[in-house]
Amino acid sequence: MDRPKVVKYTPPECVEDYPLGAFQAGHLVQKNAGWRVFRPVIDHDKCIGCLRCFLVCPDGVIDKSGEKLEIDYDFCKGCGVCAYECKVNAIRMVKEGEEADE
Numbered sequence: 585m586d587r588p589k590v591v592k593y594t595p596p597e598c599v600e601d602y603p604l605g606a607f608q609a610g611h612l613v614q615k616n617a618g619w620r621v622f623r624p625v626i627d628h629d630k631c632i633g634c635l636r637c638f639l640v641c642p643d644g645v646i647d648k649s650g651e652k653l654e655i656d657y658d659f660c661k662g663c664g665v666c667a668y669e670c671k672v673n674a675i676r677m678v679k680e681g682e683e684a685d686e
């Protein structure tokens with residue numbers, strides 16, 4: 585893949601001077617969660633389906649298309665924002681390598 589061209593920075597004078605188009609839009613194609621320390625685990629009995637976790641996940645890895653929410657652990661960073669924001673404590677952060685008692 586071609587790398588973006590490195591150019592000397594000069595302050596833009598108008599909007600056309602901004603370096604738009606330097607990167608091609610796309611999405612992550614490589615798994616990138618291997619260094620996660622904790623992972624979120626959803627207790628589906630407690631979940632009330634408010635979708636707050638879905639809305640706040642900075643990585644957009646919570647899938648709401650099925651009957652139950654699912655977390656894509658290939659991309660979840662384990663940041664814990666979803667667990668923090670869940671008002672009914674339906675998400676626990678579990679240390680990687682430990683059983684979740686799901």
Ligand code: SF4
Pocket residue numbers: 626630631632633634635636637638653669670671672673674675
């Ligand atoms: S924030 Fe909690 S209750 Fe709301 S959908 Fe997510 S897990 Fe369920």
Ligand code: SF4
Pocket residue numbers: 623624640641642643644645646655659660661662663664665666667
């Ligand atoms: S831990 Fe962070 S990245 Fe993973 S599902 Fe929750 S909010 Fe998203």
